[in-house]
Every structure is written in C-alpha cells, then in structure tokens.
Amino acid sequence: MATHTVEPVIDRWGGGACPFAAGWRKVMMWAFIVTDGLLFAGFLASYGYARLMAERWPPQQEVFSISYLAVMTFVLISSSATMASAVVAAGASDRRATTRFVLLTILGGVAFLGMQAYEWAHLIGEGATLTHNPWGDPSFGSYFFLLTGFHGSHVLTGLIVLCVTAWHSAGGRSSANGVEIAGLYWHFVDLVWVFIFTLFYLV
Amino acid sequence: MSHSDSFIRKYIFSTDHKIIGIQYILTGLAMALVGGTLAGLIRLQLGWPGLQWPLLGKLMPVGMPSGVMTPEFYMALVTMHGTIMVFFFMSFVLVSGFGNYVVPLQIGARDMAFPLLNMLSYWIGLLGAIVILLSFFVQGGAAAAGWTAYPPLSAVASAMPGSALGQTLWLLAMALFIASFTMSGLNIVATVLSLRAPGMSMMRMPLTVWSYFISAIMGLLAFPPLTAAAIMLLFDRHFDTSFFLPSGLIVAGKLLPNHGGSPLLWQHLFWFLGHPEVYVLILPALGIALDMLPVFSRKPVFGYRLSVYCLMIVAVLSMIVWGHHMFVSGMSPFSGEYFSISTMLITVPMTIIGVNMLGSLWGARITLATPMLFALGIIALFGVGGFGGLFLGNATADMQLHDTYFVVGHFHLMIGGVTLLGTFAGIYYWFPKMFGRQMSEALGKAHFWLTFLPFFTVFFMQHFVGLQGAPRRYYAFTTYEYLNRTHGQNVVISLVAFLLMAGQLVFALNFIWSLVAGRASERNPWHATTLEWETSSPPPHGNFVEIPTVHRWAYEYSVAGEALDYTPQTVPARQVAVTA
Numbered sequence: 087m088a089t090h091t092v093e094p095v096i097d098r099w100g101g102g103a104c105p106f107a108a109g110w111r112k113v114m115m116w117a118f119i120v121t122d123g124l125l126f127a128g129f130l131a132s133y134g135y136a137r138l139m140a141e142r143w144p145p146q147q148e149v150f151s152i153s154y155l156a157v158m159t160f161v162l163i164s165s166s167a168t169m170a171s172a173v174v175a176a177g178a179s180d181r182r183a184t185t186r187f188v189l190l191t192i193l194g195g196v197a198f199l200g201m202q203a204y205e206w207a208h209l210i211g212e213g214a215t216l217t218h219n220p221w222g223d224p225s226f227g228s229y230f231f232l233l234t235g236f237h238g239s240h241v242l243t244g245l246i247v248l249c250v251t252a253w254h255s256a257g258g259r260s261s262a263n264g265v266e267i268a269g270l271y272w273h274f275v276d277l278v279w280v281f282i283f284t285l286f287y288l289v
Numbered sequence: 290m291s292h293s294d295s296f297i298r299k300y301i302f303s304t305d306h307k308i309i310g311i312q313y314i315l316t317g318l319a320m321a322l323v324g325g326t327l328a329g330l331i332r333l334q335l336g337w338p339g340l341q342w343p344l345l346g347k348l349m350p351v352g353m354p355s356g357v358m359t360p361e362f363y364m365a366l367v368t369m370h371g372t373i374m375v376f377f378f379m380s381f382v383l384v385s386g387f388g389n390y391v392v393p394l395q396i397g398a399r400d401m402a403f404p405l406l407n408m409l410s411y412w413i414g415l416l417g418a419i420v421i422l423l424s425f426f427v428q429g430g431a432a433a434a435g436w437t438a439y440p441p442l443s444a445v446a447s448a449m450p451g452s453a454l455g456q457t458l459w460l461l462a463m464a465l466f467i468a469s470f471t472m473s474g475l476n477i478v479a480t481v482l483s484l485r486a487p488g489m490s491m492m493r494m495p496l497t498v499w500s501y502f503i504s505a506i507m508g509l510l511a512f513p514p515l516t517a518a519a520i521m522l523l524f525d526r527h528f529d530t531s532f533f534l535p536s537g538l539i540v541a542g543k544l545l546p547n548h549g550g551s552p553l554l555w556q557h558l559f560w561f562l563g564h565p566e567v568y569v570l571i572l573p574a575l576g577i578a579l580d581m582l583p584v585f586s587r588k589p590v591f592g593y594r595l596s597v598y599c600l601m602i603v604a605v606l607s608m609i610v611w612g613h614h615m616f617v618s619g620m621s622p623f624s625g626e627y628f629s630i631s632t633m634l635i636t637v638p639m640t641i642i643g644v645n646m647l648g649s650l651w652g653a654r655i656t657l658a659t660p661m662l663f664a665l666g667i668i669a670l671f672g673v674g675g676f677g678g679l680f681l682g683n684a685t686a687d688m689q690l691h692d693t694y695f696v697v698g699h700f701h702l703m704i705g706g707v708t709l710l711g712t713f714a715g716i717y718y719w720f721p722k723m724f725g726r727q728m729s730e731a732l733g734k735a736h737f738w739l740t741f742l743p744f745f746t747v748f749f750m751q752h753f754v755g756l757q758g759a760p761r762r763y764y765a766f767t768t769y770e771y772l773n774r775t776h777g778q779n780v781v782i783s784l785v786a787f788l789l790m791a792g793q794l795v796f797a798l799n800f801i802w803s804l805v806a807g808r809a810s811e812r813n814p815w816h817a818t819t820l821e822w823e824t825s826s827p828p829p830h831g832n833f834v835e836i837p838t839v840h841r842w843a844y845e846y847s848v849a850g851e852a853l854d855y856t857p858q859t860v861p862a863r864q865v866a867v868t869a
C-alpha cells in the first residue's frame with residue numbers, strides 16, 4: 087500500500103498566494119466587470135425612472151420586430167457558447183480548436199453588431215433620433231440610442247479583445263488564463279444584453 | 290531587483306507603487322494649495338462683502354472687476370473649491386497616494402498587482418487635474434453649478450457663465466478622474482486579495498489595509514452610476530437630449546424645447562455615488578487613526594474584529610442612504626422615513642468605530658508625538674461631525690437645516706477635517722519611510738495646534754450660523770435683513786480661517802526643510818510592528834530583499850514577557866512557554 091502523506095490543510099486566505107485559482111488578473115477582471123455592470127445598472131435605472139414618469143411609453147412590439155430581436159439575441163448567446171468552447175479548448179491546450187472557436191465567437195459578435203446597425207438604420211429611417219421619435223415619449227429615443235449604443239461599444243471592445251486573443255492563439259502565444267479572462271468579459275457583454283433585451287424590448 | 294533605470298523611468302514614468310504614491314501625494318498637495326486659495330477668496334467675500342480689493346481686481350479682472358467679486362465668480366469659487374478638495378486633493382493624497390504607498394508595503398508585496406495600470410492611473414488623474422485647472426481660463430470661467438453639479442444649471446449652457454465651456458471641462462475632468470480612480474481601485478482590490486505575504490491572512494491585516502481595501506471596493510461600486518449620469522449630462526448639454534431637463538423650463542426668459550426629463554434623476558444618481566464617496570474618503574483616515582493609536586499608546590488596538598466588521602457594515606449601509614441628501618426634494622414621507630432610519634442605522638457602526646478608538650486609549654501610556662496628536666484630533670472631529678449628522682439624518686430636522694451652513698459645518702468636520710488630519714497624520718508618520726528623514730517634532734506640534742484649533746472653530750461656528758438660517762452658497766449675507774446679524778460671526782470665521790491657512794505655512798516649511806535637512810531616521814523610528822518598517826527607508830524597488838513571512842497580527846505591543854515593548858509581525862511565535 088502506497089504511503090499516504092497527509093496534506094496539510096492550506097488556508098487559501100492565509101497569504102502567500104491568491105485565494106482564487108487564476109491569480110490576480112482574474113480577480114481584477116471580475117472587479118472590473120462588477121464596476122462596468124454598475125455603469126449599465128445606472129443607465130437602466132435611469133431608464134426605469136424615466137419610463138415610470140413618462141406619459142405615454144411607446145408599445146415596443148409595434149416599434150420593434152421582436153422576432154428580429156430574438157434572432158439577434160440568439161446570435162449573441164450562441165457566441166457565448168462558442169466562447170465557452172474556446173475556453174475549454176484552451177484549457178486542454180488545443181491551440182487550433184481554441185483559435186477556431188474564438189473566430190466563431192468573433193463572427194457571432196460581428197453579426198450581432200451588423201444586425202444592430204441595421205436596426206438603428208431602420209428606426210432612424212422611420213424618424214427616430216436622440217431627441218424625437220414618432221411613437222410617443224421623446225425619452226424613448228434617447229434611452230434607446232443610449233443603451234444600445236453603449237452596449238454596442240462594449241461589444242466592439244469585446245471584439246477587439248477577441249481579435250487579439252485569436253491572433254495570440256493562432257501564433258501560439260495565448261495562455262489558457264488569457265482566453266478565460268477574455269471569455270469572462272465576453273460573457274459579461276452578453277449578459278448585459280439579456281438585461282437590455284428584457285427590460286427595454288420585452289417588458 | 291535593482292535595475293539601473295534612467296532618471297525618467299525611475300522618478301517620472303515609474304511603475305513603482307512608492308514613486309506613484311509620492312507623485313499622487315505631491316500633486317494632491319499642490320492642488321490643495323489651489324483649493325485653499327479659492328477658500329480664502331470665498332472667506333474674503335463672506336467676511337467683507339462689497340469691499341474693494343484693488344490688487345485682486347488687477348489679478349482677476351473678470352471675476353473681480355474693480356476689486357469686487359461678482360456673484361457668478363463666487364459660485365465658480367464654491368464649485369471649484371469643493372471639486373478640487375474632494376476629488377483632486379483628498380482622493381489623490383489620502384486614498385490614491387497613501388493607498389499606493391502603504392498598502393503593498395503593509396501586506397508584504399513587492400508592488401501593486403498591475404504596476405503599469407497603476408502608472409496609467411496616475412497620469413490620467415494628473416490630466417484630470419490639469420483640465421480642471423485650465424477650466425478657470427476659458428470663456429465664461431470655471432463651472433459654477435456646485436460640486437454636486439445639479440441640473441438645470443449644469444445642463445443648460447446659457448444658464449450662467451460657468452455653465453458654458455467651464456461645465457464641459459468639469460465633466461471631462463471628472464471623467465478622467467473616475468477612470469483614474471477606478472484603475473487605482475481595481476489595483477488595490479486585486480493586490481490585497483492576491484499578493485499578501487505568506488502568513489498575512491485577512492484577519493492579520495492592519496486596519497489601515499482593511500480600510501483601503503473596503504474603500505476601494507466602495508469606490509468601484511459607487512462611481513459607475515455617476516459615470517452613467519455624467520455621460521447623460523454630456524448628452525443633454527451637447528446633443529439636446531432631455532434626460533435631466535423637464536418640460537416647460539424657462540432659462541433667461543427663454544422657453545427651452547426640452548421635454549420629459551427630471552433633474553431629480555441626477556440627484557439620485559449623484560448621491561448614490563456621493564454618499565459612498567464620502568466614506569471612500571473617510572475610511573482611510575479612520576483606518577490610519579485606528580492604527581496610529583496603538584503605536585503611540587503601546588497597547589493593542591481595541592476591538593480589531595469589531596472594527597473590521599463595522600467597516601464592512603458601513604460600506605454596505607452607505608449604499609442605501611443616499612436619499613438623506615434629498616429630503617426636501619419632494620420625496621414621499623415614506624421614503625423620507627426609510628432614508629432617515631437607514632441613516633440612523635449607519636451611525637451605529639460609525640459610533641462603534643469611534644468607541645473602539647477611545648478604547649485603544651484606555652489605560653495606555655500615551656506618547657503625544659505629532660502623528661498621534663493628529664490621530665487624537667480625528668477622534669474629536671469625527672465625534673462632533675457625527676453628532677451633527679444625527680440632526681441632519683432626521684428628515685424633520687433636515688427640512689430646516691438642509692442647504693444651510695449647518696450642513697457646511699457638518700461635512701467640513703468630516704470630509705474636510707477628519708480626512709485632513711488623517712492626511713497629516715499619514716505624512717508625519719510615513720515621512721521617515723518615504724524619505725529616510727524625520728520631520729521636525731516641534732514644528733509638527735505647532736502645526737497641529739494651528740490646524741486643529743482654527744479648523745474646529747471655523748466649522749463649529751458654521752453650525753450656529755446655519756441654525757440662524759444662513760443658506761449655503763449665498764453670495765452675501767447683506768441681501769437679507771435677517772442675515773445681517775451673522776455679520777460679526779462671519780468676520781470671525783474668516784479671520785480664523787486665515788489663521789488656519791497661515792498655519793499651513795508651518796507645515797510647508799517643515800516638509801521642505803525636513804526633506805533636505807531633516808535628521809536621518811532610524812529604520813523603525815516609531816517602534817511599530819507593521820511590515821513597512823521591516824525594510825530599509827526608503828525601501829528599494831521591490832520593497833523587500835526577501836518577502837517576509839508573517840506570524841502574528843499587527844498589534845503586539847507591551848506583550849508581557851517580551852524584551853521589547855513591541856513584536857514585529859515577522860517574529861515567529863515563540864516555542865517556549867512564557868510565564869508572566
């Protein structure tokens with residue numbers, strides 16, 4: 087029988103090491119995500135405030151094509167799935183699969199942004215601006231462009247991060263850790279969209 | 290760890306947390322000079338409204354034509370004084386400055402988690418400071434809508450001169466500041482969580498580190514909603530949206546086209562930040578005081594765990610009390626009741642922290658060194674300021690007191706006084722660490738009395754001016770008959786305020802003189818237990834020759850049976866049983 091050495095119980099919080107697996111980078115990314123999330127919380131809370139005050143809030147199902155939005159949302163969520171696969175592949179040190187999945191994620195992100203741009207163009211064509219819209223309370227337009235615009239800018243940032251990740255991964259310079267952290271941000275961006283989709287388009 | 294870096298890499302574009310900390314401190318002190326000058330001008334106006342100051346008129350022909358201050362300039366002064374002091378002095382020196390310098394040293398780390406981000410944070414912060422200074426010189430002058438930047442003054446460019454370009458630059462400076470402060474906060478959180486030396490468990494961290502850690506978390510939670518609000522305000526200003534502007538607003542005789550927004554939304558978002566922000570500033574001061582008391586009373590801190598828990602509770606509660614700044618905004622009585630109760634709740638952990646400070650003094654041999662004097666001063670100001678807070682937190686009383694000098698007195702004791710004394714305590718205490726020299730004790734003590742007594746007098750008196758109904762931000766008490774009887778008090782306050790400012794010359798003298806000619810300091814001049822004193826002064830790049838191992842908490846003073854009356858955190862536990 088093999089000798090069994092008793093592992094001393096290590097206090098993860100006892101100092102000398104990061105209490106979380108992936109080190110300070112991940113800690114920092116989590117903290118950043120919380121902060122950035124609260125930025126959207128600020129926007130969404132303001133939107134809620136304005137909507138409660140509004141005399142006539144436009145009926146969303148007449149302004150938007152909900153099925154179109156469902157497709158958009160589906161595309162973005164799928165990109166989260168491919169990102170998760172990329173993280174798994176990176177964990178298994180499968181460089182080619184990692185690159186492939188990151189590229190797929192980028193594709194999803196670009197498709198989402200394209201659809202978003204089309205939606206903007208469509209609504210602007212119907213007369214929506216930051217200050218006016220043909221359907222009701224003017225703050226509807228303000229908050230629409232504010233929320234989707236800021237979310238879009240985050241998707242764009244995420245895409246840049248992913249492009250760098252893909253580039254590194256293709257060149258063999260990526261770490262599982264780096265891919266995971268990029269993935270965290272991407273999931274966060276997707277999660278924010280779920281909130282915006284629910285609170286602005288559906289409710 | 291010793292690189293032969295060029296001067297520029299070593300002292301200017303340095304990634305060393307100690308250099309960055311000192312950069313923050315020096316920048317912040319320079320900004321304090323500006324903020325203090327503004328305060329001097331404010332007091333000049335309030336003490337002697339209408340009097341001509343020909344020399345000042347020459348210096349500032351727009352703000353003080355023919356030597357008499359214009360009301361618009363007065364508003365800009367108040368606004369910029371508050372903004373500069375809160376964000377570019379206190380946040381810089383106390384939070385980012387000492388946070389950077391002290392935290393990695395006290396947890397036994399070689400640097401911050403992400404040194405490059407740290408450097409970036411300083412330079413972006415500096416840019417913010419430059420922008421806010423430049424805003425004095427643009428068309429219309431600096432922002433004038435108060436440090437709280439309430440719309441419509443801050444949203445409508447034609448509302449007053451400072452609402453034009455000055456307000457835009459104010460927003461830009463705030464954006465830069467927030468970016469910088471966020472980076473700094475991310476670094477502190479990641480560093481404290483991940484880079485503690487072996488044996489430095491969370492519950493062995495000095496209370497200073499705890500306070501910085503919690504204050505950084507609060508900053509990260511509180512600033513983003515303000516960022517959101519600032520972005521929306523920019524949209525209102527430049528893209529004609531109406532986030533904060535209601536229908537039917539008439540400014541300068543003209544009906545604005547805006548529709549459907551609410552200035553109250555800004556107030557909610559601002560105070561959701563604003564209230565936690567005041568704790569972001571005061572917690573480090575409290576942490577520093579809590580840690581200084583044991584050093585100079587040679588006994589363990591009283592109620593360590595309780596203090597840690599109270600800091601956490603304060604952090605949580607501070608997120609849900611913001612409405613107490615808006616009691617008169619027409620909120621429903623039920624909301625008012627809720628915000629009153631939650632505000633009263635927060636005084637409980639605050640009081641416990643104060644009582645713990647007193648407990649640390651109980652039965653102690655107290656050495657009245659300069660840092661200790663400042664720490665004791667903190668207890669006094671904290672107590673009195675908190676007492677004023679009790680009145681303000683009652684919606685019923687606040688209806689009367691809101692926007693009077695009572696509030697001005699209250700918050701200056703707290704966000705002005707406690708933090709100012711904390712800053713000085715920190716400077717006197719860590720100066721030997723930073724520069725290897727000791728500051729003059731005699732000058733230091735003179736400086737303490739010249740700071741504490743005038744400061745207390747000025748702001749204690751302002752409470753009573755407020756009780757007589759004097760509103761804040763009023764250009765002159767001569768406008769209303771009933772305010773005339775505050776004339777004498779205002780003159781006294783102004784004179785004492787000038788004494789306070791003059792007292793700071795003693796500090797400047799001491800600081801500069803000690804820097805060049807101060808007595809060389811021994812390695813551990815205060816006989817303290819924390820890790821920063823285990824390395825040379827100033828510490829080398831990388832802080833420690835070898836990362837220390839921590840064996841005990843930071844408060845082993847006068848332990849029976851030990852040869853010295855302090856046991857550094859690095860001393861291993863003794864195996865021999867000690868009989869007392």
Ligand code: HEM
Pocket residue numbers: 437567568570571613614632633635636639674675676677678679681682683687690691692696699700703704705
């Ligand atoms: C003991 C607990 C405290 C209570 C109950 C309290 C309560 C209040 C209340 C109710 C107000 C609003 C007054 C009004 O505008 O009518 C207020 C204002 C203020 N307090 Fe406190 N406070 C406390 C501690 C502090 C601390 C520790 C700080 C700072 C470090 C602080 C800084 C401020 C500031 C800056 C303002 C005024 C902001 C402005 O209107 O410009 N307070 N406080």
Ligand SMILES: [Cu+2]
Pocket residue numbers: 563564610611613614
């Ligand atoms: Cu408050």
